[in-house]
Amino acid sequence: MAPGGRQPGPLPVTIVGGYLGAGKTTLINAMLRRAGGRRLAVMVNEFGALPIDSSLIEAADDRIVSLTGGCVCCSYGEDLVSSLAMLAALDPRPDHVLLEASGVAFPGAISGTVGLLQDFVLDGIIVLADAETVQRRAADRYLGSTVRQQLAQADLILLNKCDLAADPEAVEAWLGDVAPSARIVRAKQADVPIEAVLGTRTDGSAVTAGRRFRDHTAGYVAAELDPPAGVDPEALARLLADPARRLLRAKGFVRRPDGAMAALQVVGSRWTVSDAPAGALPGLVCIGLKDQADPAAVRRAIREAETGARPTG
Amino acid sequence: MTNTIYPARKIITMNPARPHAGHVAVRDGRIVGAGTLDELAGWGAYTLDDRFADKVLMPGLVEGHSHTMEGTLWAYVYCGFFDRMDPEGTVWPGLKSIDEIVERLSEAAGRLEDPGRPLAGWSLDAIYYGNRRVNRHDLDRVSTERPVGVLNASGHILNVNSKALELAGLLKTGLDHPGIPLGEDGLPTGEMKGPDAMAPLGPYTGFDRDLLSCDEPGLRRFARLCVRTGVTTAADLANTLPDEAVDMMLRVTAEPDFPARIVSLRRFYGVTPEELIAHVLALRDCSQNNLRLGIIKAVADGSIQGFSARLRWPGYYNGAPEGLWYIPPEHLLEIYERAMAAGVQVHTHTNGDEATELALDCVEAALRKHPSPDHRFTLQHCQMADAAQFRRMARLGMCVNLFPNHHFYWGDQHYGITVGPERAERMNACATALASGVPLAIHSDAPVTPLGPLFTAWCAVNRRTATGRTLGEHERIGVADALRTITLGAAYTFKLDGEIGSIETGKRADFAVLEDDPESVGGAALKDVRVWGTVQGGRIFPAAGI
Ligand SMILES: [Zn+2]
Ligand SMILES: [Zn+2]
Numbered sequence: 001m002a003p004g005g006r007q008p009g010p011l012p013v014t015i016v017g018g019y020l021g022a023g024k025t026t027l028i029n030a031m032l033r034r035a036g037g038r039r040l041a042v043m044v045n046e047f048g049a050l051p052i053d054s055s056l057i058e059a060a061d062d063r064i065v066s067l068t069g070g071c072v073c074c075s076y077g078e079d080l081v082s083s084l085a086m087l088a089a090l091d092p093r094p095d096h097v098l099l100e101a102s103g104v105a106f107p108g109a110i111s112g113t114v115g116l117l118q119d120f121v122l123d124g125i126i127v128l129a130d131a132e133t134v135q136r137r138a139a140d141r142y143l144g145s146t147v148r149q150q151l152a153q154a155d156l157i158l159l160n161k162c163d164l165a166a167d168p169e170a171v172e173a174w175l176g177d178v179a180p181s182a183r184i185v186r187a188k189q190a191d192v193p194i195e196a197v198l199g200t201r202t203d204g205s206a207v208t209a210g211r212r213f214r215d216h217t218a219g220y221v222a223a224e225l226d227p228p229a230g231v232d233p234e235a236l237a238r239l240l241a242d243p244a245r246r247l248l249r250a251k252g253f254v255r256r257p258d259g260a261m262a263a264l265q266v267v268g269s270r271w272t273v274s275d276a277p278a279g280a281l282p283g284l285v286c287i288g289l290k291d292q293a294d295p296a297a298v299r300r301a302i303r304e305a306e307t308g309a310r311p312t313g
Numbered sequence: 314m315t316n317t318i319y320p321a322r323k324i325i326t327m328n329p330a331r332p333h334a335g336h337v338a339v340r341d342g343r344i345v346g347a348g349t350l351d352e353l354a355g356w357g358a359y360t361l362d363d364r365f366a367d368k369v370l371m372p373g374l375v376e377g378h379s380h381t382m383e384g385t386l387w388a389y390v391y392c393g394f395f396d397r398m399d400p401e402g403t404v405w406p407g408l409k410s411i412d413e414i415v416e417r418l419s420e421a422a423g424r425l426e427d428p429g430r431p432l433a434g435w436s437l438d439a440i441y442y443g444n445r446r447v448n449r450h451d452l453d454r455v456s457t458e459r460p461v462g463v464l465n466a467s468g469h470i471l472n473v474n475s476k477a478l479e480l481a482g483l484l485k486t487g488l489d490h491p492g493i494p495l496g497e498d499g500l501p502t503g504e505m506k507g508p509d510a511m512a513p514l515g516p517y518t519g520f521d522r523d524l525l526s527c528d529e530p531g532l533r534r535f536a537r538l539c540v541r542t543g544v545t546t547a548a549d550l551a552n553t554l555p556d557e558a559v560d561m562m563l564r565v566t567a568e569p570d571f572p573a574r575i576v577s578l579r580r581f582y583g584v585t586p587e588e589l590i591a592h593v594l595a596l597r598d599c600s601q602n603n604l605r606l607g608i609i610k611a612v613a614d615g616s617i618q619g620f621s622a623r624l625r626w627p628g629y630y631n632g633a634p635e636g637l638w639y640i641p642p643e644h645l646l647e648i649y650e651r652a653m654a655a656g657v658q659v660h661t662h663t664n665g666d667e668a669t670e671l672a673l674d675c676v677e678a679a680l681r682k683h684p685s686p687d688h689r690f691t692l693q694h695c696q697m698a699d700a701a702q703f704r705r706m707a708r709l710g711m712c713v714n715l716f717p718n719h720h721f722y723w724g725d726q727h728y729g730i731t732v733g734p735e736r737a738e739r740m741n742a743c744a745t746a747l748a749s750g751v752p753l754a755i756h757s758d759a760p761v762t763p764l765g766p767l768f769t770a771w772c773a774v775n776r777r778t779a780t781g782r783t784l785g786e787h788e789r790i791g792v793a794d795a796l797r798t799i800t801l802g803a804a805y806t807f808k809l810d811g812e813i814g815s816i817e818t819g820k821r822a823d824f825a826v827l828e829d830d831p832e833s834v835g836g837a838a839l840k841d842v843r844v845w846g847t848v849q850g851g852r853i854f855p856a857a858g859i
Binding site for chain 2: 143
């Protein structure tokens, strides 16, 4: 239950896609290990060479709530819906669902279904790519178009196994063409901060005003900002999702010109604005790569959205 | 040790040494022999049973690809465009207008007591109502109180009423999903297209459970349909076979009056390839006469009419994208390799020709690693295979089970929309398969199309579409080949051809008992051959009493 016994909002679902061997299970294990106070529910599939680490599942403090088997493939839509319903019914209810798509599924199709379910909300689509093999896979006679479409449907691409690739820069440049709307994060062993994959936790009060980028995990920065009242949240979300801003994620609450509080979320180029839960305080957390995201640019976006919300000459 | 000898008007044996006989002798559920009364009297004491004296006997028909779910679906309201016989023998007239659909659903709704209980229909075929699509307003005329959902014949569209949308939280504007058309009011029209759009409605319309693992009443209904269509052995082609289902099927099929032999394949789902092989080997040991287990089913791609089959270049005629893989190629190869090594048979659903090509590549690679004599790996549907692919199948020792019913039900759509004229004419190339020496079966995929091997044979012989076009004259096959295909041909794909599929000494006493002679009515009338019932394992099942 949310604090104060309120009706919990829809359960966020992050889809983890990518072809076999790209590191989906490694990423999920890493997220479970870093879950912190989050109750993560995980839907795995496909039973790859690498199992989900059961010691993580059996964590005594009950923070990791469940693991279900089942093949998440768009052809078995009804299983997807019933498995998700099962997770949402868990007590205590999970905070977030990580849904591993099958190696040949289109994560965009799964997100389409999730988007139609009343108790769930799509958080974003993370697609893993094996830096060593992804270009060969994308040229494969049978798989090529599937792999390219998976990448193109991503909000964030985790370019994994960069330590094994001869020329990760070249792969990243190539990905930019294949998946123009995705943000690309390089990684080894799917080693990325949980905030980049699942976003920050905001239950209405979690954002603390910091007004500056600060070091986070190596390679990443998080900006915690206190946006002024009277911001057009749609305009701001659109600006933050602009590839030029090079943010991975942004999340928080802003006050509209009419005083109402709006929740804003950006994952790569995907953005959503909804009504904020009661009692939410203004604040915005932006996450980016240290060598890419520019705090000044974020502040400029906020100012732009602020003026944009006012009637002009 | 007394034999029963049945004289018949004609016995079509499928035994080339004596293709026809006048009598068949049966003992202990098996065939002692077929021949003249004199010849059969030589086996010793007999009683003469002349109940089939004016009937034609054929080997019990074998449906090589159906799903017992056909029996389950008859618990719902039949909403098809074509007449269809239910398990009790009632022929439900095809519904020729949307008003008729609404009327039949309303009647069924009137019989339900609980006002909130969902009403589910099936087999609606939206393409036959002109430009007019069934929408939620039509189904609101059935009920505004209870959710109503009607599954399309193709299985790819679910039509729902406003109540169902409301319960699913989707009766709202602003939806942006490729599978959800919106009306002028901005609300969904009630047509949910494709599994992704259908899924959220499942729990509210009664289509939420895994329909492919059958239930007990469904299995019993399915078996009654088998009797009515002359079928004595039928595949249940894609079951995950959980323990409860296996226990139920073992119990029900062992009953003294259960009239059919079910070959239930274990669909690859929810386990690793390694676990799959172990499960199938364990299942194989549980087999009993009327329940055969131990074969794997894999699904490579989707369906042609759902535009999810994997097509080779140049793809779909209407420009739709090239379809979906339902299994990573590596997994298909791994299953094949492990299955070849363990001596387990695999049947693979491939619809598009690219999926067929992948399966052929994987079989070839697996065979190099584990040379496997007489593996009989079978491609199911395999609708778009070209001549070169059939030649490869033959060289690789594979079988094929083609789907000629498609020509009748969707042939015009394949011609005009999905694959285009040229490939529509080569689809389900039965003649090429036979000429290439590929062991051939043909199927209904019931409930996708109705169970009925004689109808399927008619489709293969005539290749007529619903509007009367002959689709691919040169791929038509003769009546004799068609009849062999729905008996021995299908039996071969399950390695049961030594046991069933022909009427000769030592085989199971499985007969289709017919009122008409399929060899003399002519190919155009094959679908109209009347079925009296069956003999299965020597037990007599008149359709009228089932
Ligand atoms: Zn199939
Ligand atoms: Zn099937």
